[in-house]
Amino acid sequence: MRSLILSTAVRFLLPLILLFSVFLVLRGHNEPGGGFIGGLVASTAFALYALAYDVTQARKTLRASPHSLVAAGLLTALLSGLLPLAAGRPFLTGLWIKREIPVLGKAGTPLLFDAGVYLVVLGVMLMIIFSLAEEPKGERKAKR
Amino acid sequence: MPIRLLLTLPILIPLATAAAMLMAWRVRRLQRAINVAGSTGLLAAAVALFLRVHSDGILAVQMGDWPAPFGITFVADLFSAVMVVLTGLMGLAVSVYSTGSIDVRREAFGYYPLLHILLMGVCGAFLTGDVFNLFVWFEAMLIASFVLMTLGGERAQLEGAVKYVTMNLFSSAIFLAATGLLYGIVGTLNMADAAQQLDAADNPGLITTIALLFLVSFGIKAAVFPLFFWLPASYHTPPVAVTALFSGLLTKVGVYAGVRFLTLIFVQESEFTLKLTLVVAGFTMVTGVLGAAVQTEFRRLLSFHIVSQIGYALMGLGLFTPLALAGSVYFLFHVSVAKSALFLVSGVVYKLRGTYDLKKLGGLMQPAPGLSALFLISAFSLAGIPPLAGFWAKFALVRAGLESAQYGIVAAALGVSILTLFSMTKIWAEVFWKPGDESAQEDVSSFAVPGVEARPHSIRRRMLAPIVLLTAITIILGVAADPFFAIAQRAADQLLDRGQYIRAVLGGGM
Numbered sequence: 001m002r003s004l005i006l007s008t009a010v011r012f013l014l015p016l017i018l019l020f021s022v023f024l025v026l027r028g029h030n031e032p033g034g035g036f037i038g039g040l041v042a043s044t045a046f047a048l049y050a051l052a053y054d055v056t057q058a059r060k061t062l063r064a065s066p067h068s069l070v071a072a073g074l075l076t077a078l079l080s081g082l083l084p085l086a087a088g089r090p091f092l093t094g095l096w097i098k099r100e101i102p103v104l105g106k107a108g109t110p111l112l113f114d115a116g117v118y119l120v121v122l123g124v125m126l127m128i129i130f131s132l133a134e135e136p137k138g139e140r141k142a143k144r
Numbered sequence: 145m146p147i148r149l150l151l152t153l154p155i156l157i158p159l160a161t162a163a164a165m166l167m168a169w170r171v172r173r174l175q176r177a178i179n180v181a182g183s184t185g186l187l188a189a190a191v192a193l194f195l196r197v198h199s200d201g202i203l204a205v206q207m208g209d210w211p212a213p214f215g216i217t218f219v220a221d222l223f224s225a226v227m228v229v230l231t232g233l234m235g236l237a238v239s240v241y242s243t244g245s246i247d248v249r250r251e252a253f254g255y256y257p258l259l260h261i262l263l264m265g266v267c268g269a270f271l272t273g274d275v276f277n278l279f280v281w282f283e284a285m286l287i288a289s290f291v292l293m294t295l296g297g298e299r300a301q302l303e304g305a306v307k308y309v310t311m312n313l314f315s316s317a318i319f320l321a322a323t324g325l326l327y328g329i330v331g332t333l334n335m336a337d338a339a340q341q342l343d344a345a346d347n348p349g350l351i352t353t354i355a356l357l358f359l360v361s362f363g364i365k366a367a368v369f370p371l372f373f374w375l376p377a378s379y380h381t382p383p384v385a386v387t388a389l390f391s392g393l394l395t396k397v398g399v400y401a402g403v404r405f406l407t408l409i410f411v412q413e414s415e416f417t418l419k420l421t422l423v424v425a426g427f428t429m430v431t432g433v434l435g436a437a438v439q440t441e442f443r444r445l446l447s448f449h450i451v452s453q454i455g456y457a458l459m460g461l462g463l464f465t466p467l468a469l470a471g472s473v474y475f476l477f478h479v480s481v482a483k484s485a486l487f488l489v490s491g492v493v494y495k496l497r498g499t500y501d502l503k504k505l506g507g508l509m510q511p512a513p514g515l516s517a518l519f520l521i522s523a524f525s526l527a528g529i530p531p532l533a534g535f536w537a538k539f540a541l542v543r544a545g546l547e548s549a550q551y552g553i554v555a556a557a558l559g560v561s562i563l564t565l566f567s568m569t570k571i572w573a574e575v576f577w578k579p580g581d582e583s584a585q586e587d588v589s590s591f592a593v594p595g596v597e598a599r600p601h602s603i604r605r606r607m608l609a610p611i612v613l614l615t616a617i618t619i620i621l622g623v624a625a626d627p628f629f630a631i632a633q634r635a636a637d638q639l640l641d642r643g644q645y646i647r648a649v650l651g652g653g654m
Binding site: 067085 | 146148149152156159160162163164165166167169205206207208209
């Protein structure tokens with residue numbers, strides 16, 4: 001059953017929620033927030049989309065598969081640890097860019113790490129939500 | 145190579161491998177290739193780390209450049225370096241074996257990424273110098289192992305996994321409680337710092353309690369008497385490759401942690417703990433081998449032997465002399481290699497005959513003489529027949545026992561060896577020697593995996609090559625034992641001289 005009100009609202013809510021999740025990541029530097037909560041919030045946006053339309057539509061809107069989101073997140077977090085290693089410091093040392101960047105504020109490898117966490121959490125949550133909401137594989141193929 | 149890289153590579157390589165395989169989620173052929181490349185890389189990194197530790201002594205790196213007692217330290221002494229090499233070796237053997245034996249459904253649900261996450265957890269547990277960080281690595285390793293154990297969702301698997309998961313969660317809870325108590329006393333969780341602070345603390349009752357809590361937690365993970373019952377109830381249920389990996393690494397992490405804590409942190413008032421360890425070691429050996437004697441299922445029988453062998457490793461810890469600890473280190477390495485080889489053989493036997501039941505098996509000597517020889521070498525090594533690796537390990541342990549006048553444990557160790565030999569010859573007689581279905585020749589087509597496109601010949605090679613590798617190591621560790629035993633002795637000396645470890649971690653940073 002598709003609700004017209006929900007499906008219309010979701011189209012406006014999706015970008016808003018995503019924006020809010022990015023805000024949470026950036027705020028997480030010094031105040032409550034961060035990659036984990038940001039990823040959770042972002043995943044609710046797509047979960048809502050899957051509720052309003054269906055999982056196939058939500059997957060299409062997401063574009064990337066949840067698996068590759070997790071992988072990209074892991075690799076991003078790994079990169080944030082490797083950069084200081086290449087700069088001659090121990091693994092995971094925080095490196096900072098001296099100048100403040102507009103919007104981002106103080107940027108450095110911890111922010112990169114947070115971005116990685118964001119992607120991993122988003123990917124894992126969507127993997128769980130999509131596979132719970134999806135019909136069994138055989139039926140989906142038959143429909144197509 | 146800089147130390148900071150050497151010490152982090154054993155963690156980075158499996159993590160990067162797992163992430164790369166997630167990228168290639170749908171391309172299983174690529175996943176298999178990355179899998180083997182990743183575990184080869186891990187072994188190479190482990191050997192490089194070992195060589196460096198061997199020449200330069202204990203290495204330490206402060207993660208994130210946070211100075212020692214505040215941040216997380218990664219430390220490699222010879223003992224942990226040897227264990228990391230063992231991890232790389234097991235990882236390589238099992239990942240090659242898996243490419244030939246894991247079915248498509250398990251592959252599709254992320255078998256290979258999980259395998260590497262497990263390896264990462266194990267390496268992390270061996271290298272960390274922080275109590276809480278050790279807990280985290282334990283969890284990473286356990287969660288991966290939970291999924292590996294249940295992956296496939298067969299009825300027996302789920303039944304075994306319930307016991308496995310429950311016991312291990314229980315053990316983690318005890319670990320966490322003990323960690324909290326330790327922090328309450330010394331205000332630090334850095335192992336080296338805690339060791340120093342405990343020297344000054346005067347609360348022997350509480351310290352012994354904490355030490356025992358830790359030992360109970362590690363004891364559950366290592367499957368010692370009387371906390372072992374989850375192991376034979378669950379280890380025979382997942383695919384053989386998984387069992388081989390678990391038997392080679394997971395219980396050994398428990399023993400490693402026990403050795404580390406008793407040699408580094410809880411050295412004060414340790415008389416009671418060590419005596420208890422020795423008693424537990426004896427009971428573990430005896431109950432394990434007696435449990436094995438009545439089994440007629442190939443993998444269950446071997447699972448009981450895992451328990452029994454853990455007793456020997458603990459025996460060295462309980463005796464607490466340089467020779468005994470060296471024997472323990474040597475024994476841990478040898479038993480992982482030999483036991484995993486035996487499990488891998490059981491998988492090949494299953495491919496050939498379609499059963500693990502010793503009563504139904506038989507007559508494999510004629511069609512598969514090579515396999516029976518491979519089995520026999522590892523089995524004899526496990527029982528302690530010279531000149532194989534197991535003999536030297538047991539020889540050192542028994543001699544150390546005689547020198548310390550602990551005749552009870554020596555008698556137990558020798559008696560259990562004979563019973564082990566009995567068990568091993570029982571398997572050999574039932575599976576290979578006993579007249580069976582002679583007409584069935586070793587048929588390569590029985591190696592074919594439904595849904596896997598590789599030819600049966602290549603699958604057969606992939607399953608046999610790891611067994612040959614592990615058996616060769618057993619022979620080398622036996623015939624050319626001298627240099628390797630010297631390494632074990634140096635590792636033991638390092639363990640007993642904890643000042644070295646503390647200086648490496650706290651003195652001067654990196």
